[in-house]
Amino acid sequence: MKFTAAALLLVAPLALAGAVPKPERKITYDGYKAYRIATHGDAKSVKGKLASFAVVPFNLNTNEHFDVAIPGDEVAAFEALGFEAEVLHNDLGADIMTEGTFAPYQEVSAQAVPSLSWFDSYHAYADHVKFFNDLQGAFPNVSEIIDIGASSQGRQLFGIHIWGSGGKGSKPAIYFHGTVHAREWITAKVVEYLAYNFLTQYSSDATVKAIRDTYDIYILPFVNPDGFVYTQTNDRLWRKNRQSRSGASCVGTDINRNWPYKWELTGGASTDPCDETYKGKAAGDTPENKALVAFTQSLTNGKGIKLYIDWHSYGQYILFPYGTDYIQDVAKAEFAWTIELRPKGSGSGGFVLPAAQILPSAIEQWEGMKYLLAVI
Ligand SMILES: [Zn+2]
Numbered sequence: 097m098k099f100t101a102a103a104l105l106l107v108a109p110l111a112l113a114g115a116v117p118k119p120e121r122k123i124t125y126d127g128y129k130a131y132r133i134a135t136h137g138d139a140k141s142v143k144g145k146l147a148s149f150a151v152v153p154f155n156l157n158t159n160e161h162f163d164v165a166i167p168g169d170e171v172a173a174f175e176a177l178g179f180e181a182e183v184l185h186n187d188l189g190a191d192i193m194t195e196g197t198f199a200p201y202q203e204v205s206a207q208a209v210p211s212l213s214w215f216d217s218y219h220a221y222a223d224h225v226k227f228f229n230d231l232q233g234a235f236p237n238v239s240e241i242i243d244i245g246a247s248s249q250g251r252q253l254f255g256i257h258i259w260g261s262g263g264k265g266s267k268p269a270i271y272f273h274g275t276v277h278a279r280e281w282i283t284a285k286v287v288e289y290l291a292y293n294f295l296t297q298y299s300s301d302a303t304v305k306a307i308r309d310t311y312d313i314y315i316l317p318f319v320n321p322d323g324f325v326y327t328q329t330n331d332r333l334w335r336k337n338r339q340s341r342s343g344a345s346c347v348g349t350d351i352n353r354n355w356p357y358k359w360e361l362t363g364g365a366s367t368d369p370c371d372e373t374y375k376g377k378a379a380g381d382t383p384e385n386k387a388l389v390a391f392t393q394s395l396t397n398g399k400g401i402k403l404y405i406d407w408h409s410y411g412q413y414i415l416f417p418y419g420t421d422y423i424q425d426v427a428k429a430e431f432a433w434t435i436e437l438r439p440k441g442s443g444s445g446g447f448v449l450p451a452a453q454i455l456p457s458a459i460e461q462w463e464g465m466k467y468l469l470a471v472i
Contacts, residue, residue, distance in 0.1 A: 125152070125188040126187070126189030129183065129186060130166070130185035131174075132162075133180070134161055134180040135158055135162050142162050149173070149174060151166055157372065161441070184446050185445055191448045195281075195448050198217055208379055211451075212233075212430045217451050220328060224284060224317065228291075228317070235263050239255050242254065242256065242314070243388045244387045245390070248383045253321065254317075255314060258312070259313070260290065260311075265398060267368035268312070268439055269399065270402060271403070272313075274315070274318060275320055277320065277352065278323025279327050279333050280407075283409060287315050288317060291313075291315050303466050305428075307466070319384055320369075327401055334348075339383070341369060348374065349369075349382050351385055354382050357426050358423040359380070392427045396410070401430065403429065403431045403432075404429040405433045408436050410439050413435075414436070417432050420434055438453055
């Protein structure tokens with residue numbers, strides 16, 4: 097299978113007198129059609145038949161189905177193979193274009209809560225930072241912005257810490273990570289909605305008050321900010337971080353495969369820097385993992401971690417350990433989950449989820465979290 101890049105669009109740089117700017121290459125997926133192919137437990141046979149196609153694979157666990165994007169000029173040949181398949185995107189490039197039409201950030205006055213219209217659209221990274229600063233600024237006595245370190249390109253790994261009547265840092269942690277995989281845009285929006293409601297509904301909802309008075313809440317919306325920015329500037333389907341390594345021709349390490357626990361085991365991660373699941377040269381050797389390990393350990397050494405959730409997309413299911421093993425075994429979280437958000441797949445897209453589904457995705461997770469946190 098040729099995992100080639102999609103059509104390359106040369107973005108014309110601004111010509112400045114005397115400057116020779118380096119052209120930025122942006123990958124579009126114009127004309128690509130995406131499918132969910134039923135594998136019936138035999139992904140090898142499906143992949144074999146696709147060996148000559150320039151497919152873009154979406155999922156790693158292909159036991160039941162293999163989700164792929166096919167270039168427009170290969171669609172007829174692909175359909176002639178007669179796979180049992182459903183369409184995820186008729187034109188992936190068109191759907192990316194629609195998704196990437198961001199609403200402008202609605203500025204708020206000092207100590208005012210950002211508008212709920214934030215959840216009607218996706219946004220640029222800089223606006224996400226603004227959103228968190230504004231949201232925290234509206235609740236200065238019960239929250240703070242936290243900075244746990246820097247990414248490989250020097251971006252702040254920021255988050256929000258929210259507490260209740262016990263005061264700052266007095267209770268076990270509810271701890272969320274978003275956007276470890278850069279292309280999973282819906283995860284940031286969902287954890288933002290959770291943070292928004294934990295703050296705005298304390299006075300009006302007895303369940304929220306009880307949760308806040310029982311736990312300290314720590315939400316890191318972008319544990320892979322460099323990758324996220326890259327999905328907005330260059331390649332919407334980028335997954336890893338943007339760390340360059342000497343001697344490696346490819347960029348990026350899968351932060352989710354770099355945790356320093358049982359890192360040396362084979363299977364489930366790759367030693368090839370060009371692979372989507374590249375695990376790094378050594379356990380925990382990405383700047384992001386170093387910062388995450390130190391911060392997670394500080395929570396463990398504090399009041400402990402009651403519940404950790406690593407938010408991903410897509411598929412709509414919950415994964416229990418083992419899979420997030422460091423948080424479970426080393427950080428000793430009582431519960432450590434991975435939640436895969438919308439879409440489920442068939443007929444409803446993949447990583448590129450229409451903006452109209454942001455709020456429904458967020459609301460269903462908020463209702464689930466309220467129930468969960470009241471019973472655990
Ligand atoms: Zn993921």
